[in-house]
Amino acid sequence: MKQIKIETVLQVFDSLDELPVNIKSLMKKAVEARSKAYAPYSKFNVGTALLLDNGEVVLGNNQENASYPSGLCAERTAIYYAGAQYPQARILKMAITATSTHNPTTSPIPPCGACRQAIAEYEIKQKQPIEIYFMGESGSVAMSKSLENLLPFVFDKSAL
Numbered sequence: 114m115k116q117i118k119i120e121t122v123l124q125v126f127d128s129l130d131e132l133p134v135n136i137k138s139l140m141k142k143a144v145e146a147r148s149k150a151y152a153p154y155s156k157f158n159v160g161t162a163l164l165l166d167n168g169e170v171v172l173g174n175n176q177e178n179a180s181y182p183s184g185l186c187a188e189r190t191a192i193y194y195a196g197a198q199y200p201q202a203r204i205l206k207m208a209i210t211a212t213s214t215h216n217p218t219t220s221p222i223p224p225c226g227a228c229r230q231a232i233a234e235y236e237i238k239q240k241q242p243i244e245i246y247f248m249g250e251s252g253s254v255a256m257s258k259s260l261e262n263l264l265p266f267v268f269d270k271s272a273l
């Protein structure tokens with residue numbers, strides 16, 4: 114028997130103001146997307162902004178449904194839109210922010226497991242890491258240099 118230890122390293126910025134100017138502006142676009150989320154059931158609004166290598170910025174937000182599982186998270190809305198519209202483009206950076214009407218989000222909100230799996234697919238496809246920044250509505254901003262760091266032991270095509 115051997116034991117495998119996996120380490121996840123995140124960079125944490127104290128606030129939006131500590132971010133490099135281009136990332137701060139990407140996060141502001143995620144905030145804008147967040148304000149347009151359709152989340153009447155959870156009242157938990159999430160916004161995502163993707164910066165592509167062709168210079169495009171793709172926005173996404175969560176889209177809920179009265180049949181709850183039919184809804185989709187902000188991250189997947191954005192990443193699937195990017196995949197559909199710009200199939201050749203690589204995703205360089207991703208900014209995520211979440212807010213809730215019943216619980217102030219003051220610490221970084223990471224992408225859920227299903228979204229991590231979806232983001233992993235694109236990171237593997239493009240053979241280039243995606244830098245991911247995530248936060249609540251205020252407070253610190255966490256950054257992972259790649260999705261791989263957030264989803265070790267990923268399930269990918271090598272298992273098929």
Ligand code: THU
Nearest residue numbers: 155157159175186187224225228
């Ligand atoms: N949600 C996201 O948009 N992204 C995540 O990573 C976690 C959860 C959405 C789904 C649902 O509309 C609401 O937040 C509450 O789970």
